[in-house]
Amino acid sequence: MRIRVILPVIGDALIDHVRTEVTGWAAAGTEVDVVSLERGTASIESEYDEALAGPGILQRVEEAAADGVDGVFITCFGDPGVHAAREIIDAPVVGGFEPAMLTALSLGETVGIVTVLPNVLPMLRSLGRRYGIEGRIGALRVVDLPVLGLEDREVLLDRLAEQASDAVARGEADVIVLGCTGMLGVAAELRDRLAAAGHAVPVVDPTGAAVTWLESSVRLGVTPSRTTYMPPPAKARSV
Template sequence: MHLRVILPIIGDTFIEQIRTEVSAWVTAGTEVDVVSISRGPASIESEYDEALAGPGILERVAEATRDGVDAIFVSCGADPAIQAAREITDVPVVGGFEPAMLTALTLGERVGILQVLPNVLPMLRSLARRHAIADRLGTIRVIDLPVLGLAHDDVLVDRLVAQARAAVRDGEADVLVLGCTGMLGVAAAVQDRLAADGPAVPVVDPTAAAVQWLESQVRMRLTASRTTYRTPPAKERIA
């Protein structure tokens, strides 16, 4: 299997970190490559950022399709341009939100999301409504760290644990999802610290959920439905 990871941001700062993280989750024999976009924002933390990233993401999706990849992961918890991407490719494509949330729904009644900044809350609530899971979204808690500030693991884990504990204590969540794919390699640490202080509460890593979701779809030979994701009509377009 050939998995293409698209970072929906400009620059190559996170490419090696993402490649290492994804490679740790894929099964033996899966080839992983990672690309960023040539135009768009440095991070996605608002609807504006997401809109700016869209054209670059779709360029990379079309490129991945021409390259003959088997699956595409757009590494962002806001699922930017995912619906549009499914209209232009015949391979499975997901972002970070949908696989993580659907996995979480199998593990407990109320799902809590741990997210970076208040700016993204409306985006996530909109995604929850789109997927008809808003009534099981117990809370979205913010750690007040920007995406570009997530590299400091100790600070990140401490803030995630503090918000996770509060969500569980207040009865807002039975399962927790890391809401940003930039929260690399910390899900197990957060889960272990929660378990040490109280009941075991699962913490879903969005990258792990997305990668394993895609591998399953490829093995089952599943692709997006063409009655939902119809091929766009032929017409003149200026990209």
Template sequence: MKIRIILPIRGDALIPEVLNEARHWALPTTTIDAVSLHSGSTSIESEYDDVMNGPGILAQVKQAAADKVDAIFVTCFADPAVPAAREIADMPVVGGFEPAVLTALGLGERIAFITVLPEVLPMLRALSRSYGIESRIAPPRVVNIPVQQLTDRRKLLAALLEQAKDAVVTRNEADVIVLGCTGMLGVAQDLQAALLEATHVHVPVVDPTAAAITWLESAHRMGLRPSRTTYMPPLNPH
């Protein structure tokens, strides 16, 4: 199968890292490419960014459909424009939030998101409400590192570990950790190992990119795509 990754931001700088992470999780028979937006903000860290970048995301979704890819991953934990994308694409489409949450719900009772900045928290709370899972979600946490600075892996891992230990041990409010930003690349397994070493108890850490890629592969194998009783095609497509 072929997966098209859409970076819902302006700029190509992150494409090599995103592709490397996605291909790490994909099956050998899966091919993956990636595109970004021609205009818009350089990160999605607020509702404003989400709305501003929506038209560019949908333009790339239309191009992916024309290119006859098998699935689309909009690589952002806020799931920007994903429901709209499902209305215009006859293929599985996910962002980072939904597949990560669906994975985490099967691993433990209480889930803690660790994301980048306080500005993102209202978006995650709104998504949790929309999926009706508030009772399973611990208070979300932040590492106070902007998306564009997540490339410092040592700093990121230290901040993630501090928040994870506090959620799991100090406050006893989480059984599963979900990385709340798809820009947190290549740290999930290291965080899980470090958390085990620090607490002597296994707590799963869900990587949203891994969850998205493997979910899309499973949906494709099962011949599944969005329901047209939920994601109805627009009456006036442009």
């Protein structure tokens, strides 16, 4: 099984970190390769960023289709380009939001998301409405750290624990979802910190949810429905 991971940002600085994280979640025998964008932005923290990244993401999806990969993970919690990508490749495609949230919905009644910045909250509310799950999202919290400022693991964990613990204590969350795929390798420790504070709730890592979801989809032999994701009509396009 071959999974193409599209890091929807410009530059190669994060590629090794993402490859290590994805490989850690992947099953034995799953091949993983990671590519970034030739054009776009350094991170996605707004609708503007997402729009600028779109052409670069779709270029990488077209390459993945030509390479015959079995699945594509666009590693961003905002699911940038996911639905457009499903129109142009006969392989399952996910971002971070959909698999993480659908996993979380099977674990508890109310889901709390802890993400990066206030700029991202309207995007996540919009995604909740698109997927019809807005009524199950009880908390939307931020750690007030930009995507490119998540490298201090202890600061990140302290802020995640503070927000998640408060959301659970207030009855706003039965499950916590990490609201950024850049929050690498912290889900298990956050779960343990919450448990130590008396909150026995699961914590869903969006990268882990996406990778295992893709692997399951490939094993099931399912690809995007062509009654939903219809191939784009042929016409002149300039991107």
